[in-house]
Amino acid sequence: MHQLSKLPSVSRILSDTQIAALVDSHGQTVVTRIVRDTLSAARAAARTGEPVPDVTSLVSRVADTAQTLAMPRLRPVYNLTGTVLHTNLGRALLPEEAVTALVTAARSPCALEYDIEDGGRGDRDDVVAELLCELTGAEAATVVNNNAAAVFLLLNALVRKKKKKVIVSRGELIEIGGAFRIPDIMQRAGADLVEVGTTNRTHLTDFRAAITRRTAMLMKIHTSNYAIQGFTHAVPERELAELAHAHELPFIVDLGSGTLTGLERWGLPHEPTPGESIAAGADLVTFSGDKLLGGPQAGLLVGRRDLIKRIKRNPLKRALRVGKLTLAALEAVLRLYRDPDRLAERLTALQQLTRPEAEIRAATQRLLPDVQRALNALPVTVEIVPLQSQIGSGSLPVDRLPSAGLAVRPQGRKSGVLHRIETGLRELPRPVIGRIEDGALLLDLRCLQRQEEDGFRANLARLSCS
Numbered sequence: 001m002h003q004l005s006k007l008p009s010v011s012r013i014l015s016d017t018q019i020a021a022l023v024d025s026h027g028q029t030v031v032t033r034i035v036r037d038t039l040s041a042a043r044a045a046a047r048t049g050e051p052v053p054d055v056t057s058l059v060s061r062v063a064d065t066a067q068t069l070a071m072p073r074l075r076p077v078y079n080l081t082g083t084v085l086h087t088n089l090g091r092a093l094l095p096e097e098a099v100t101a102l103v104t105a106a107r108s109p110c111a112l113e114y115d116i117e118d119g120g121r122g123d124r125d126d127v128v129a130e131l132l133c134e135l136t137g138a139e140a141a142t143v144v145n146n147n148a149a150a151v152f153l154l155l156n157a158l159v160r161k162k163k164k165k166v167i168v169s170r171g172e173l174i175e176i177g178g179a180f181r182i183p184d185i186m187q188r189a190g191a192d193l194v195e196v197g198t199t200n201r202t203h204l205t206d207f208r209a210a211i212t213r214r215t216a217m218l219m220k221i222h223t224s225n226y227a228i229q230g231f232t233h234a235v236p237e238r239e240l241a242e243l244a245h246a247h248e249l250p251f252i253v254d255l256g257s258g259t260l261t262g263l264e265r266w267g268l269p270h271e272p273t274p275g276e277s278i279a280a281g282a283d284l285v286t287f288s289g290d291k292l293l294g295g296p297q298a299g300l301l302v303g304r305r306d307l308i309k310r311i312k313r314n315p316l317k318r319a320l321r322v323g324k325l326t327l328a329a330l331e332a333v334l335r336l337y338r339d340p341d342r343l344a345e346r347l348t349a350l351q352q353l354t355r356p357e358a359e360i361r362a363a364t365q366r367l368l369p370d371v372q373r374a375l376n377a378l379p380v381t382v383e384i385v386p387l388q389s390q391i392g393s394g395s396l397p398v399d400r401l402p403s404a405g406l407a408v409r410p411q412g413r414k415s416g417v418l419h420r421i422e423t424g425l426r427e428l429p430r431p432v433i434g435r436i437e438d439g440a441l442l443l444d445l446r447c448l449q450r451q452e453e454d455g456f457r458a459n460l461a462r463l464s465c466s
């Protein structure tokens with residue numbers, strides 16, 4: 001009891017000059033609450049026999065807590081995982097044009113659903129629909145929150161009570177991650193899944209045999225996040241489209257990732273484009289905005305005018321719509337695709353995917369001394385290693401991009417040290433996210449932009465691995 005009475009009062013702490021400065025930046029309410037919490041923690045600790053802290057120590061605890069609380073939860077990190085479109089790190093980075101467009105839309109009123117020409121009400125889809133049609137060859141287009149929403153919405157809008165069977169190849173009943181499984185989505189959307197073929201081989205005859213009066217559509221789902229290799233067969237889109245049309249059914253393609261132009265011109269593997277599916281006869285194609293397309297999170301639907309119209313009339317369209325920030329960024333990104341010759345310089349995601357290995361290796365040489373210095377008190381070695389980056393977000397799952405990075409390895413058998421370093425890197429003001437593989441902590445430098453290197457160095461100098 002005698003010890004506890006030495007603990008200063010709330011008002012004593014609040015009258016400290018350093019605390020007054022904290023109140024200026026964080027506000028009275030927050031600081032008072034932190035002071036109370038800090039004092040009760042100290043009181044509880046003193047009861048267990050710990051020494052009572054003095055005012056200086058309490059004030060510095062309050063300042064630390066206030067600083068931590070003021071840090072945004074959604075903080076920038078350095079993505080050194082080697083996965084370019086990393087879903088957990090926010091997928092595609094937006095190009096400057098898109099950032100500017102979304103900031104402008106955030107700051108000012110904009111013609112989101114307003115027709116400037118006649119002063120009447122407009123449709124928010126118009127912001128991007130024309131561009132999407134131009135870039136894919138489709139008749140009509142609409143946008144929702146993400147591709148999962150696009151698939152859900154189209155199923156819900158296009159199946160009917162007596163015509164709700166959706167025929168899909170067994171080899172395409174995929175799980176995307178984060179609880180998006182095709183069979184579950186179908187069920188929730190009110191569709192009945194009809195599986196045809198086998199895991200590795202599906203033929204046109206399998207589809208033909210499954211069509212009945214109750215069939216609503218034939219659907220193809222791009223197996224974006226895995227590949228079946230060896231003795232395989234999938235039915236080409238053109239044949240599926242012909243079969244569907246012969247039975248007056250729509251043929252729908254969920255493309256997952258969607259890039260609007262062939263990636264092979266930059267030496268990347270080919271990824272099917274919505275334009276190709278439309279040309280092959282697909283009636284509707286859905287794809288993501290923030291995968292290979294390199295834009296904001298969105299689900300894009302392009303295809304036949306009558307089907308898009310039905311989808312837009314569905315009440316779920318309103319529930320799944322996108323906001324003006326998304327539309328502003330998406331419009332800016334789509335505009336870049338009008339000039340494919342300069343796309344690799346301007347579209348950040350593509351810039352990262354096509355970054356030459358030699359340039360990444362040069363970055364490792366520039367940063368090796370800094371990483372060595374930051375870790376010099378620890379029993380580890382740091383060296384430059386060749387690495388293989390991944391595209392990510394389920395795009396092109398088996399393809400790898402030659403890259404380079406730094407490998408931190410424990411000396412001797414002290415493997416615990418790697419986890420300490422990994423934690424230390426995550427606790428930096430701007431967390432550095434690498435990956436641990438085969439007993440090494442790997443930092444793939446593909447996604448560290450040249451102009452970020454100085455900031456990276458300054459951040460790294462604050463590393464402590466206790």
Ligand SMILES: *Cc1c(COP(=O)(O)O)cnc(C)c1O
Nearest residue numbers: 146147148222224255256257288
């Ligand atoms: C990624 C993906 C989805 C989900 O797209 P989100 O934009 O993440 O909602 C759906 N289908 C396929 C084939 C995908 O690859």
